[in-house]
Amino acid sequence: AQTVTQSQPEMSVQEAETVTLSCTYDTSENNYYLFWYKQPPSRQMILVIRQEAYKQQNATENRFSVNFQKAAKSFSLKISDSQLGDTAMYFCAAPIQGAQKLVFGQGTRLTINP
Amino acid sequence: EADIYQTPRYLVIGTGKKITLECSQTMGHDKMYWYQQDPGMELHLIHYSYGVNSTEKGDLSSESTVSRIRTEHFPLTLESARPSHTSQYLCASAGLAGGNEQFFGPGTRLTVL
Numbered sequence: 001a002q003t004v005t006q007s008q009p010e011m012s013v014q015e016a017e018t019v020t021l022s023c024t025y026d027t028s029e030n031n032y033y034l035f036w037y038k039q040p041p042s043r044q045m046i047l048v049i050r051q052e053a054y055k056q057q058n059a060t061e062n063r064f065s066v067n068f069q070k071a072a073k074s075f076s077l078k079i080s081d082s083q084l085g086d087t088a089m090y091f092c093a094a095p096i097q098g099a100q101k102l103v104f105g106q107g108t109r110l111t112i113n114p
Numbered sequence: 115e116a117d118i119y120q121t122p123r124y125l126v127i128g129t130g131k132k133i134t135l136e137c138s139q140t141m142g143h144d145k146m147y148w149y150q151q152d153p154g155m156e157l158h159l160i161h162y163s164y165g166v167n168s169t170e171k172g173d174l175s176s177e178s179t180v181s182r183i184r185t186e187h188f189p190l191t192l193e194s195a196r197p198s199h200t201s202q203y204l205c206a207s208a209g210l211a212g213g214n215e216q217f218f219g220p221g222t223r224l225t226v227l
Contacts (some may be wrong), residue, residue: 033213045204045218052213073168095214098143100164101172102216104157 004094006105013082014113020067021077021104021108023092029053032095035102036077040088046091051075087107116141120205120219127195128227135190135222137205145208145217146188150174150201157204163188195226 013019025034051059051068060068063083067076075094079086085087089109092103093102118139127133137223139146144165149157149172159172163182177199178192188207192199206216 016136033215035215037218041168044220045206046216047215050213050215091157093216100214101147101159101162102214103159103173106156 004092004103004105006090006092006108008108009106010109010111012111012113015082015084017082018078018080019110021079021090021092021110022103023075023077023102025073025092025094025105027073027094027096028034029095034066034075035093036064036066036075037091037093037104038086038088039107040085041043043088045091048077065084079110084112084114086110087112116198118205118207118217120203120222122222123151123220124223124225126225126227129194129196131195131226133192133195133224135203135205135224136186137190137219138186139188139207139219140186141207141217142185143207143209143216143217144185146182147206147208148178148180148188148190149173149204150176151204151221151225152201161190164171182196197222198225200226 032053034051039045040050051063063080089107092105121136148161151157158174160176161180163169204221205219208216
């Protein structure tokens with residue numbers, strides 16, 4: 001079965017610390033994108049970062065970066081210098097069936113403490 | 115401004131009522147999706163569409179139905195709401211660029227009494 005797994009249901013760190021959220025996936029696609037989405041409490045789901053699977057270089061967006069291990073089908077998200085506004089549910093997503101649909105992981109609830 | 119909209123944001127209704135959740139996008143995307151999400155839980159795809167007059171059921175069985183008569187509009191209908199339909203419903207759309215990056219609406223939180 002093609003699945004996406006986030007093994008950390010909840011995480012909590014102090015402000016300014018670095019935190020890494022893990023994600024593994026299983027897809028039969030060859031060329032695809034992977035995504036991390038953020039869903040703040042009672043707010044809209046937004047894209048945090050995406051990774052093109054055929055690119056060796058890990059994607060970076062300001063404080064957010066990924067560690068993409070294609071052979072291991074691992075796609076972790078690192079948040080540096082964490083801020084209170086980073087508190088949210090984080091979902092990783094991978095494509096299935098021709099890359100037209102995404103499967104989302106179970107989510108990681110991240111809390112940044114002051 | 116290009117965006118994706120959902121109405122209503124909150125809906126509380128009684129059992130047996132027919133409801134339609136609206137979703138519209140002004141981004142010109144061909145692909146649109148409906149997800150069901152219980153609070154703090156994962157998203158489950160219930161319907162999707164790749165263009166006008168194209169609709170498919172998703173991975174999670176749902177008693178709802180959808181239509182896609184116009185590119186920008188993808189409403190979801192429940193003919194007879196039940197308490198088991200209580201959930202949050204998220205609409206999303208995707209275009210050709212960005213590797214099928216999906217853009218999400220704000221969601222509709224449905225409560226059926």
